[in-house]
Amino acid sequence: MAAEVQTVNNISLVSKEGDSFEVSEDVAQMSELVKSLMEDNDTEEETAEIPLRNVKATVLQKVIEFCQHHGEEPMTEIEKPLRSQKMADVVQEWYANYVDVEQVVLFELILAANYMDIKPLLDLACATVASMIKDKTPEEIRTRFNITNDFSLEEEAKVREENKWCEEA
Amino acid sequence: MFEKRRISASKCNLVSSSDFNSCIDSHDYGCQPQGNVYLSGVPSCKQLGLVLPDGLLQDILSFCDGVTLAKLVQTCREFYVIGHQPELWRDLVLIDSQDHALVNVGDCWKDTYILQQKLQCEHRSHKPMKIPGFFSDHFYQTHLCRSFVIPNEWLTVENGTVDRIEGISIQEFLENYEIPNQPVVLAGACKNWKAMNWKYKEYLLQALQMEKKRSLRATSGAASFASYFTVESYLDYCQSNQLEEAPLYLFDREALLDGPLREDYFPHLQRDCPYFDPSRTKENTHDLLQLLGENRRPDHSWLIIGPQRSGSSFHIDPNATHAWNATIVGRKRWLFYPPGQTPPGIHPSSDGDDVIMPISVGEWLTKYWDAHVERCQTLPLTEQPIECTVQAGDIVFVPHGWWHSVLNLDAPYNIAITHNYVSKSNLSNVLRFFESKQSQISGCRDRPGVALQPEEIGAEFQKGLRQHYPTWLQQAQQTGKWTCKAWEDKKTEKASNQKNIKKWESGRKKKRSRKENNGSSVLAKSKQQE
Numbered sequence: 161m162a163a164e165v166q167t168v169n170n171i172s173l174v175s176k177e178g179d180s181f182e183v184s185e186d187v188a189q190m191s192e193l194v195k196s197l198m199e200d201n202d203t204e205e206e207t208a209e210i211p212l213r214n215v216k217a218t219v220l221q222k223v224i225e226f227c228q229h230h231g232e233e234p235m236t237e238i239e240k241p242l243r244s245q246k247m248a249d250v251v252q253e254w255y256a257n258y259v260d261v262e263q264v265v266l267f268e269l270i271l272a273a274n275y276m277d278i279k280p281l282l283d284l285a286c287a288t289v290a291s292m293i294k295d296k297t298p299e300e301i302r303t304r305f306n307i308t309n310d311f312s313l314e315e316e317a318k319v320r321e322e323n324k325w326c327e328e329a
Numbered sequence: 330m331f332e333k334r335r336i337s338a339s340k341c342n343l344v345s346s347s348d349f350n351s352c353i354d355s356h357d358y359g360c361q362p363q364g365n366v367y368l369s370g371v372p373s374c375k376q377l378g379l380v381l382p383d384g385l386l387q388d389i390l391s392f393c394d395g396v397t398l399a400k401l402v403q404t405c406r407e408f409y410v411i412g413h414q415p416e417l418w419r420d421l422v423l424i425d426s427q428d429h430a431l432v433n434v435g436d437c438w439k440d441t442y443i444l445q446q447k448l449q450c451e452h453r454s455h456k457p458m459k460i461p462g463f464f465s466d467h468f469y470q471t472h473l474c475r476s477f478v479i480p481n482e483w484l485t486v487e488n489g490t491v492d493r494i495e496g497i498s499i500q501e502f503l504e505n506y507e508i509p510n511q512p513v514v515l516a517g518a519c520k521n522w523k524a525m526n527w528k529y530k531e532y533l534l535q536a537l538q539m540e541k542k543r544s545l546r547a548t549s550g551a552a553s554f555a556s557y558f559t560v561e562s563y564l565d566y567c568q569s570n571q572l573e574e575a576p577l578y579l580f581d582r583e584a585l586l587d588g589p590l591r592e593d594y595f596p597h598l599q600r601d602c603p604y605f606d607p608s609r610t611k612e613n614t615h616d617l618l619q620l621l622g623e624n625r626r627p628d629h630s631w632l633i634i635g636p637q638r639s640g641s642s643f644h645i646d647p648n649a650t651h652a653w654n655a656t657i658v659g660r661k662r663w664l665f666y667p668p669g670q671t672p673p674g675i676h677p678s679s680d681g682d683d684v685i686m687p688i689s690v691g692e693w694l695t696k697y698w699d700a701h702v703e704r705c706q707t708l709p710l711t712e713q714p715i716e717c718t719v720q721a722g723d724i725v726f727v728p729h730g731w732w733h734s735v736l737n738l739d740a741p742y743n744i745a746i747t748h749n750y751v752s753k754s755n756l757s758n759v760l761r762f763f764e765s766k767q768s769q770i771s772g773c774r775d776r777p778g779v780a781l782q783p784e785e786i787g788a789e790f791q792k793g794l795r796q797h798y799p800t801w802l803q804q805a806q807q808t809g810k811w812t813c814k815a816w817e818d819k820k821t822e823k824a825s826n827q828k829n830i831k832k833w834e835s836g837r838k839k840k841r842s843r844k845e846n847n848g849s850s851v852l853a854k855s856k857q858q859e
Binding site for chain 1: 389
């Protein structure tokens, strides 16, 4: 009796710059975009090539890291609204560490997760930004995200007055 | 006297999509479409929106609690607008009230949220400020979907292509509508029912609160969570008339099972619409699922209340059942697509388990109306969509397998009752459905131990039929195939459609699973939204 050989299909994800990253089919299919492009690609080739022209190599690498880990340790669903501003309180340690990155990388992850349609990653990255807003005063939020206060004096007074309740809550 | 009248849809005043693509009001916070930035002369107030698209900014804010949002809206103009999106505050309210009914309802969701916090300090109602320079297609689109104009000329009872009949016998109804599986409006059929008293709020409050103070469940295609209200707070919500895309739609599956509400219509139903009468008599037996027993059968009757612009997106009623829907208060506009004719913008999977579709009736009307008009004008007469307006006192017969969508037209609220049933005319399809579409059976999973579960229903139903209607069972089983195009096995047009949709269609689409989730399938929920 011939032994059954398990063929693990590998998918090649190609970044904007043309770099190729080989991943297993399971990992690749975490991206709904890749999944649907794979159905398009119905060829007999051993390694399908999926171009991802909107995703830089560094970001793609980070996305793949997420997908690979998720296969081994699925991320817990992040409850809304966040109970804590520390990501370690709302998600497993590995994931909390994963998103402990510079803001610019975080935003790139959000855009990539949105483009590639990977919901857990999108949730994680969005929740992380939300955690950076939580428990801060308006001025602290502005500083953190480099936002200009463009209210007129009248507008600003109105908004502050109307939201005084949040000081008590 | 019965007179059949089938008008070609091209003669129906269909209005144009530009009618739906205008708003009754400007955006509360001054939002304008993106393109206006080139014409307005006012600089854009976008900051973070230059880096992340608006939809993603909203996703980020969906993780924020109320206090965080209240601080965020004080940071800058951009976040003032985004942080006040009613959906954000609605979801916070709903999350907080999953285990108890909402009792105090404010003029807007933010106010309702603050009321929930039970603060000591005095709080005045939120008064939106219009912000100059906020240009966004994403937020403008939502505004359009919640405040689209409903053209008057579209709405008249006379402007419709569904047969509208006054006074019809059992035989005429069965021969001309139920057996051929055609919708019909029975004009004035319930106008003399005692249930018409429900238009008096006090009457309804008394009837519904006489029993235990039950909380009533309302859902929306745009909300991730169900909501729970008392009757009084729900009517307050309707009366607040806040503009929402897909307002929360209440329907209760217990209110009509017994008690004063049932007594207000049931005897009249037997008298005026014997073809819907579920009491089993030898000749005229409808509602065969009664054989399973009142508690063991799937959910089948609902009291439905909804504010203006609430409604249900296109769906096919659960379990291959027929339905009748009696309008007690307010008017509704019904749109029907025949079995097998999927409406534009609606994309079922090949097995029917999932449906990708717009999240609200408003979105469908603003985006797909032109495609709808084209179908009306190009399809053969028997395959054309049809539509009608019904008013208080009318009853609509919804034959099994027909796609339908309903929009509630009047303020402050619209009330209806509906029953789903199985009769001889759809028995073979129902049996086939129970056997081959178990994942789509709904109205029972959240009552384990009481209701028959999907894997049991088919066999139990057949057992009851064998005992009481063996000939009908035999005839139904002999059919050997679906007799309705809604469930005919389709050839492989399948997955290619699904993925094309993902690539090209707007990200606003919501994927709905017909399989049950948390005990109640979205299809059943859609049913609940009529």
